Amino acid sequence: MTTVVVFNVAREPAAAQVLADGRLVWPARKLPAGEDDHAALAVAVGLAASDLVGITLGQGDPGWAAARGTSEVVRVADVTVGDDDGATAAALAAAVAEVDGAELVVIGDSEHHPGLAPALAGYLGWPVVLAATSAVRIGSDVEATRRAGRVEETVSVPIPAVIAVAAATEESSPPGMKAMLAARRLPVRDVTAADLGIAAVPAFEPTLTSLPSSTTARLIGGDPLQAATELVKALRAEGVLE
Amino acid sequence: MNMQFDAEYDIVIVGAGASGLSAAVEAVKNGSSVAVLEKLDSVGGRGQFVEGSTAFESDEQKKRGIEVTRAQGFKALMDESQWRANAEVVSAFVHNAATTIRKLSDIGAVWEDVTIYAYEQESELKTMHWAEGEGARIIELMEKAARDGGAEIYLNTAASRLLTEDGRVVGLEARDADGQELQLGAKAVILAGGGYASSPEMMEKHSWYGKNARYLVDLGTPGNTGDGLNMAVAAGGATAETGSVLLMPVAKDKTITSHVSGAGSQPYLWVNTSGRRFTDEVVAMNFSDAANVIAQGDQGTSFTIFDEATKKHLETAGSDIGLGTFIPYHAQLDRMDAELEQDLVTGTAAKADTIEELAAAIGAPPETLVATVDRYNQLVAAGADDDFYKPAKYLRAIERAPFYAVRMVAGTLVSVGGIKVNGNLQVIAEGTTDPIPGLYAVGAEASGIYGDTYPLTVPGNISGFSYTSGWLAADHAASQIAESVAV
Ligand SMILES: Cc1cc2nc3c(=O)[nH]c(=O)nc-3n(C[C@H](O)[C@H](O)[C@H](O)COP(=O)(O)OP(=O)(O)OC[C@H]3O[C@@H](n4cnc5c(N)ncnc54)[C@H](O)[C@@H]3O)c2cc1C
Numbered sequence: 001m002t003t004v005v006v007f008n009v010a011r012e013p014a015a016a017q018v019l020a021d022g023r024l025v026w027p028a029r030k031l032p033a034g035e036d037d038h039a040a041l042a043v044a045v046g047l048a049a050s051d052l053v054g055i056t057l058g059q060g061d062p063g064w065a066a067a068r069g070t071s072e073v074v075r076v077a078d079v080t081v082g083d084d085d086g087a088t089a090a091a092l093a094a095a096v097a098e099v100d101g102a103e104l105v106v107i108g109d110s111e112h113h114p115g116l117a118p119a120l121a122g123y124l125g126w127p128v129v130l131a132a133t134s135a136v137r138i139g140s141d142v143e144a145t146r147r148a149g150r151v152e153e154t155v156s157v158p159i160p161a162v163i164a165v166a167a168a169t170e171e172s173s174p175p176g177m178k179a180m181l182a183a184r185r186l187p188v189r190d191v192t193a194a195d196l197g198i199a200a201v202p203a204f205e206p207t208l209t210s211l212p213s214s215t216t217a218r219l220i221g222g223d224p225l226q227a228a229t230e231l232v233k234a235l236r237a238e239g240v241l242e
Numbered sequence: 243m244n245m246q247f248d249a250e251y252d253i254v255i256v257g258a259g260a261s262g263l264s265a266a267v268e269a270v271k272n273g274s275s276v277a278v279l280e281k282l283d284s285v286g287g288r289g290q291f292v293e294g295s296t297a298f299e300s301d302e303q304k305k306r307g308i309e310v311t312r313a314q315g316f317k318a319l320m321d322e323s324q325w326r327a328n329a330e331v332v333s334a335f336v337h338n339a340a341t342t343i344r345k346l347s348d349i350g351a352v353w354e355d356v357t358i359y360a361y362e363q364e365s366e367l368k369t370m371h372w373a374e375g376e377g378a379r380i381i382e383l384m385e386k387a388a389r390d391g392g393a394e395i396y397l398n399t400a401a402s403r404l405l406t407e408d409g410r411v412v413g414l415e416a417r418d419a420d421g422q423e424l425q426l427g428a429k430a431v432i433l434a435g436g437g438y439a440s441s442p443e444m445m446e447k448h449s450w451y452g453k454n455a456r457y458l459v460d461l462g463t464p465g466n467t468g469d470g471l472n473m474a475v476a477a478g479g480a481t482a483e484t485g486s487v488l489l490m491p492v493a494k495d496k497t498i499t500s501h502v503s504g505a506g507s508q509p510y511l512w513v514n515t516s517g518r519r520f521t522d523e524v525v526a527m528n529f530s531d532a533a534n535v536i537a538q539g540d541q542g543t544s545f546t547i548f549d550e551a552t553k554k555h556l557e558t559a560g561s562d563i564g565l566g567t568f569i570p571y572h573a574q575l576d577r578m579d580a581e582l583e584q585d586l587v588t589g590t591a592a593k594a595d596t597i598e599e600l601a602a603a604i605g606a607p608p609e610t611l612v613a614t615v616d617r618y619n620q621l622v623a624a625g626a627d628d629d630f631y632k633p634a635k636y637l638r639a640i641e642r643a644p645f646y647a648v649r650m651v652a653g654t655l656v657s658v659g660g661i662k663v664n665g666n667l668q669v670i671a672e673g674t675t676d677p678i679p680g681l682y683a684v685g686a687e688a689s690g691i692y693g694d695t696y697p698l699t700v701p702g703n704i705s706g707f708s709y710t711s712g713w714l715a716a717d718h719a720a721s722q723i724a725e726s727v728a729v
Contacts (some may be wrong), residue, residue, distance in 0.1 A: 176418030
């Protein structure tokens with residue numbers, strides 16, 4: 001009867017640094033929380049019938065989740081997040097198996113890791129609800145609301161299940177420093193890839209990131225007649241018009 | 243030690259702006275454990291608005307064949323301050339500013355150019371380093387580097403009091419986002435709160451504009467309320483040259499990118515609230531000096547008067563002055579009509595078919611303004627300004643109706659004087675020459691490189707100093723911490 005929340009396992013582009021030569025540098029020590037993590041945590045707190053256990057990988061911050069409601073965190077200390085969602089999911093599934101009575105996994109539905117939640121559900125052999133915005137327990141089911149385009153759907157899924165939550169807004173009131181410091185005292189269980197019998201991720205990394213070759217756009221505004229003349233002039237200069 | 247702390251760090255930094263983040267990046271690189279407290283809900287402070295930054299003998303200058311020596315920089319800053327600046331602090335800045343540029347490159351900054359700030363200002367040194375994305379990008383890069391290095395950054399968390407024991411600072415009290423009080427232990431505290439420009443009371447008390455400070459308009463973020471200065475003084479710290487503030491002219495209720503504000507900032511005819519001309523408007527070329535002039539006037543206000551021909555000139559030939567990327571040199575101020583629709587209603591600007599009506603609209607005696615304009619037109623016709631000696635090229639006749647007046651005030655960018663520090667950025671104890679162990683002040687919180695006003699002849703100096711003083715303080719704190727461990 002344990003609910004698990006997975007956090008800090010998404011590499012959001014905002015955390016990356018693109019160097020002048022096109023190299024991409026990801027944070028080495030700590031990943032900032034994923035954009036959807038706070039919403040996943042809020043949903044998980046609501047779903048947890050009893051214990052709420054957090055699961056994260058090596059760059060995760062257990063205090064971040066503890067300050068938001070987890071009672072314990074399992075961290076796969078030597079595994080880092082890479083670009084291979086399948087490998088990340090395998091590590092997370094192995095960690096879920098370490099949690100006694102785990103029956104519901106809530107995870108942020110990061111648009112930058114669209115394969116992560118489905119792969120995790122696949123490893124666990126459970127159904128998955130993607131793009132959930134809220135969820136409640138009803139008997140042995142979870143009733144989740146999700147957005148599909150402009151349509152809002154309510155789906156009912158039997159437990160055990162994976163619920164992937166997409167945040168609609170930024171976190172409105174993150175916990176204060178005092179709560180965050182106190183949360184650090186809550187228990188963290190560190191396990192290793194070897195303990196779980198899995199390979200360390202990432203299995204592969206992008207070797208070069210190049211920006212699109214032409215990104216320059218010029219906006220011509222102001223008086224419409226003048227703007228149109230200027231546009232024609234610019235198109236002629238570029239050789240688009242004769 | 244019998245204090246109970248919620249957490250202990252090597253270094254606690256107060257303020258996550260230009261100087262505080264620079265300190266944080268360096269501190270984590272040194273292996274120090276670091277907490278950065280930021281009272282607002284986002285990092286960056288006024289550092290987000292920075293356009294460019296000073297350095298001397300940097301790689302970027304050398305690459306471009308620009309030679310501005312450290313000696314020149316030192317002399318310029320000392321001379322500009324009438325030698326009220328602290329030579330030790332100036333020397334530390336001048337000596338290390340080039341390293342700052344390199345450190346910022348190391349974390350991803352790309353430098354697009356090194357220039358002077360305004361145009362046609364022969365007296366300016368080519369020290370202004372422009373980064374791609376300007377100061378906002380530097381903030382972003384520093385935040386990333388600090389966090390990645392392990393710095394903990396707490397938003398909505400304001401430091402309120404320094405904790406001392408046996409004459410040394412051992413931590414501080416703060417209030418967090420939930421309104422909870424907490425006590426943090428620190429081997430060193432770096433005050434990086436960015437001065438007092440957001441506090442009208444402190445502006446009136448400390449800036450040299452005195453009562454006129456109430457007419458200044460704050461153009462920055464609201465967190466710079468002088469907490470560092472107050473905390474340092476309460477802990478026995480000394481102050482020095484507290485009155486210097488970096489100002490910029492701006493049209494009342496407008497932003498500095500507004501075209502009406504740009505028109506009001508030109509070196510045309512400026513009159514005071516009585517309708518009299520009062521200065522050589524060529525001061526407009528140096529925005530800091532120009533705003534000093536306006537801030538001193540009655541109600542801290544002046545009016546820039548021009549006619550339809552000059553308005554057309556601004557719309558087509560463009561601005562006669564350069565205000566960085568806010569109003570670039572020769573930028574066509576073609577949004578004036580659109581802005582005026584509202585500005586004529588709010589009183590930011592006035593438009594009239596006669597000078598008498600224009601005077602009535604701005605509340606000046608009509609006969610005075612008419613006399614002022616007549617006299618000005620005589621000077622224009624003669625091609626020589628015998629009253630205030632403005633260069634002839636800025637003498638533009640006021641003849642063709644309609645006539646315009648833009649209400650100008652002085653906007654505050656940041657206060658640049660406060661806590662007395664030595665060359666290591668350690669806070670000096672009041673009445674002594676000794677530092678208070680464990681206490682540093684950096685960036686706009688610290689005094690040292692200014693006299694009573696901000697020198698634009700070394701453009702970009704406050705951000706250059708903020709980044710540089712930040713990492714210098716972090717280095718010194720680390721060395722002190724290492725020494726105390728060794729003892
Ligand atoms: C529009 C504009 C343009 C500018 N352009 C330039 C330029 O081109 N070149 C230049 O050199 N300078 C420029 N400046 C000046 C710029 O503000 C300074 O160079 C720089 O921000 C100073 O850095 P700082 O760290 O001292 O202050 P800030 O960058 O303002 O950082 C101070 C931070 O401390 C926080 N703080 C204050 N008190 C507390 C507390 N008690 N607890 C926790 N946090 C606290 C504040 O909220 C703030 O975030 C400009 C300023 C403005 C407003």
